[in-house]
Amino acid sequence: MNAVILKIGGSILAKLPDSFYEMVVQLKKSGICEPVIVHGGGPDINQALEKFEVESTFIDGLRVTTDEVLDIAEMVMSGSVNKKIVHQLEKAGGAACGVSGLDCSLLKAAPVDPTGALGYVGQVAEVNSDWLNLLVKTGIIPVISPIGMDASGQRYNINGDMAASAVAGSLKGKLVLISDIPGVMESLDNTKIIHPVLTKQQVEEKISTGVIHGGMIPKVRSALKGLDGGATESVILNGLDPIDLKNYIEGKKAGTKVVMEKEAYHV
Numbered sequence: 001m002n003a004v005i006l007k008i009g010g011s012i013l014a015k016l017p018d019s020f021y022e023m024v025v026q027l028k029k030s031g032i033c034e035p036v037i038v039h040g041g042g043p044d045i046n047q048a049l050e051k052f053e054v055e056s057t058f059i060d061g062l063r064v065t066t067d068e069v070l071d072i073a074e075m076v077m078s079g080s081v082n083k084k085i086v087h088q089l090e091k092a093g094g095a096a097c098g099v100s101g102l103d104c105s106l107l108k109a110a111p112v113d114p115t116g117a118l119g120y121v122g123q124v125a126e127v128n129s130d131w132l133n134l135l136v137k138t139g140i141i142p143v144i145s146p147i148g149m150d151a152s153g154q155r156y157n158i159n160g161d162m163a164a165s166a167v168a169g170s171l172k173g174k175l176v177l178i179s180d181i182p183g184v185m186e187s188l189d190n191t192k193i194i195h196p197v198l199t200k201q202q203v204e205e206k207i208s209t210g211v212i213h214g215g216m217i218p219k220v221r222s223a224l225k226g227l228d229g230g231a232t233e234s235v236i237l238n239g240l241d242p243i244d245l246k247n248y249i250e251g252k253k254a255g256t257k258v259v260m261e262k263e264a265y266h267v
C-alpha cells in the first residue's frame with residue numbers, strides 16, 4: 001500500500017482551502033496513494049483552555065498535561081477539530097472516518113517522560129495497523145486524533161507530529177507534516193531561506209543553536225523518528241499553498257525533506 005500520512009497542524013487548520021481537501025479526495029479516488037490523516041489542534045486547545053481558565057505550559061514544544069488539560073485536549077481534538085476535517089473531506093466527496101487513538105486501541109501509548117515532569121504526555125508504543133489497513137482498504141480516509149491509552153487505561157495527550165510519525169512508520173508510508181511555514185527556515189524573519197533538505201546532524205545542530213525552536217522541535221524530531229521506524233520519506237510542507245502537496249506527490253521539490261544522511265537524498 002502506498003500510504004501517505006498527512007499530518008495537519010493546528011496552526012494551519014483554519015486556513016486550509018477547500019482545494020486542499022479536494023486534492024486529498026482526488027488522490028484517494030485516483031489510486032495515486034492512500035491518504036491517512038493525523039491532526040493536531042494546539043491553537044484550538046489553547047483557546048478552550050483560556051475559556052475554562054486552565055493554564056498550561058510547554059517544554060520543548062510539548063504541552064505539560066494535567067488531568068484537567070487532558071480532558072480539554074481530548075474534547076477539542078477528538079471532538080470539534082476531528083469533525084471539522086471529516087466534514088471538509090465529506091464535503092469534497094470523500095468517505096472519511098474520524099477516530100481517536102482510543103478507538104480499537106489504534107494508538108497504544110506510553111509516557112514520554114517517566115519522571116512525570118510532562119504529566120500525561122504520551123508517545124505511541126504501538127499502532128493497530130491491521131485495523132487501519134482495513135479502514136483504508138474499504139475506501140475510507142481515516143482521520144486520527146492523537147489521544148492514546150496505555151495498558152492500565154490511562155489516557156495520554158500525544159503531540160500530533162509524534163502520532164503521525166508512528167502511523168507512518170507502522171504503515172511504511174510517506175510522512176508529510178503540513179504546517180503554516182514553507183519549510184524549515186534559517187530565520188523566521190527571513191522566510192526566503194528555506195532548507196530543501198536537512199540531515200539528522202543538521203537538525204540537532206539547528207535545535208541546539210535555537211534556529212529550530214518551539215513547535216518545530218517535535219516536528220523535525222518526529223520526521224527523523226518516522227524514518228527510523230519504517231517511514232519511507234519525511235517532509236515538512238506548506239499547507240497555505242496546496243501546490244506544495246501536489247508538487248511533492250509528483251516527485252518535485254517542495255518544503256523541507258528530512259533525511260538521516262546526505263547520501264540518502266537524491267532529487
Ligand SMILES: Nc1ncnc2c1ncn2[C@@H]1O[C@H](COP(=O)(O)OP(=O)(O)O)[C@@H](O)[C@H]1O
Nearest residue numbers: 009010011179180181184185211212213215216
Ligand atoms: N526554523 C524554523 N523554521 C520554521 N518554523 C519554525 C522554525 N523554528 C520554529 N518554528 C515555528 O514552528 C511553527 C510550527 O510549529 P507548530 O506551531 O507546532 O505547528 P503545527 O500546529 O502546524 O504543528 C512555525 O509556525 C514557526 O513559528
Ligand SMILES: CC(=O)N[C@@H](CCC(=O)OP(=O)(O)O)C(=O)O
Nearest residue numbers: 009010040041042062063159160
Ligand atoms: C503533548 C502535546 O503537546 N500535545 C499537543 C497536541 C496537539 C498538537 O500536536 O497540535 P499541533 O499539531 O497544532 O502542534 C498539544 O496539547 O498542543
